[in-house]
Amino acid sequence: MTALSDLLGDVVSGVEGAFLFSPSSSHYERFVDADLDVDLVVVAPENAVGAETFVELPLEFDNVRDRIRFGIEGALEQDLVEEGDNVACSVRVFDGDPDGVVRVRIDESMRSGIYDLFANSRADPGVIRDVFEVAIELGKKGQKGKPVGALFVVGDAGKVMNKSRPLSYNPFEKSHVHVGDPIVNVMLKEFSRLDGAFVISDSGKIVSAYRYLEPAAEGVDIPKGLGARHMAAAAITRDTNATAIVLSESDGLVRAFKSGQIILEIDPEEY
Numbered sequence: 001m002t003a004l005s006d007l008l009g010d011v012v013s014g015v016e017g018a019f020l021f022s023p024s025s026s027h028y029e030r031f032v033d034a035d036l037d038v039d040l041v042v043v044a045p046e047n048a049v050g051a052e053t054f055v056e057l058p059l060e061f062d063n064v065r066d067r068i069r070f071g072i073e074g075a076l077e078q079d080l081v082e083e084g085d086n087v088a089c090s091v092r093v094f095d096g097d098p099d100g101v102v103r104v105r106i107d108e109s110m111r112s113g114i115y116d117l118f119a120n121s122r123a124d125p126g127v128i129r130d131v132f133e134v135a136i137e138l139g140k141k142g143q144k145g146k147p148v149g150a151l152f153v154v155g156d157a158g159k160v161m162n163k164s165r166p167l168s169y170n171p172f173e174k175s176h177v178h179v180g181d182p183i184v185n186v187m188l189k190e191f192s193r194l195d196g197a198f199v200i201s202d203s204g205k206i207v208s209a210y211r212y213l214e215p216a217a218e219g220v221d222i223p224k225g226l227g228a229r230h231m232a233a234a235a236i237t238r239d240t241n242a243t244a245i246v247l248s249e250s251d252g253l254v255r256a257f258k259s260g261q262i263i264l265e266i267d268p269e270e271y
């Protein structure tokens, strides 16, 4: 007789690591006490259980796939896992106790740069996520069916404003609106048809649209073929502590820049 646990147990057989996503203290203690022959990694917004090996999640992602992807990428950043490792992720899909186990084979291609973007940007991770999502959505749908480009400069807004000038009146002049608000997201998409950059504060306030960026660009090295928008995006992140998220009108990719470097390149269609 084969028991169900024999069949489902395959999910965890031979794994090198166990990733516990936001475990309760008692759940975590049970794993520690079991003294398993696998590496134990806690992945959560904060290390509430005092785990020895811990990966910080920049956000509590609702989507389990995103949550796992970030946890794994964070572990790769910390060299806790490597190509070819198999790990079992214990996650919560519904409320209550952990109710799912997902086996993941570690692959270097999982190191996309997105973890770095969220964990190490100056702006709030939630703000980065909201802007990133607007860029992805614009990339998928375009504006009225036509491909559109956009440049969002997030964080360190005062300095960014000092290194830029208005191309037109600022529609966000006296408003106090924030990214993530559905109406604001519609506005961002609408205004993306026009020239220049959006400037967004660390906390997500839209400071300005239509900014022409004038950062010093010497020494900025970005891949050949990218034009003025991408050059301006890279350069402003070298000159300030901002992160830039760019949707290219010509190739449809979303790229992120920090400290003058490209840190992420994603095809919205595959995200």
Ligand SMILES: Nc1ncnc2c1ncn2[C@@H]1O[C@H](COP(=O)(O)OP(=O)(O)OP(=O)(O)O)[C@@H](O)[C@H]1O
Pocket (backbone or CB within 6 Å): 149, 150, 151, 194, 195, 196, 197, 211, 212, 213, 214, 226, 227, 228, 229, 230, 231, 232, 247, 248, 249, 250, 251
């Ligand atoms: N310094 C700048 N600051 C703000 N926006 C800029 C700047 N330079 C260019 N742009 C914006 O980028 C748009 C596209 O310029 P360009 O084609 O040279 O960039 P690109 O990097 O090739 O981007 P894309 O891939 O979208 O074509 C311009 O119409 C302008 O709105």
Ligand SMILES: [Mn+2]
Pocket (backbone or CB within 6 Å): 227, 228, 250
């Ligand atoms: Mn171009």
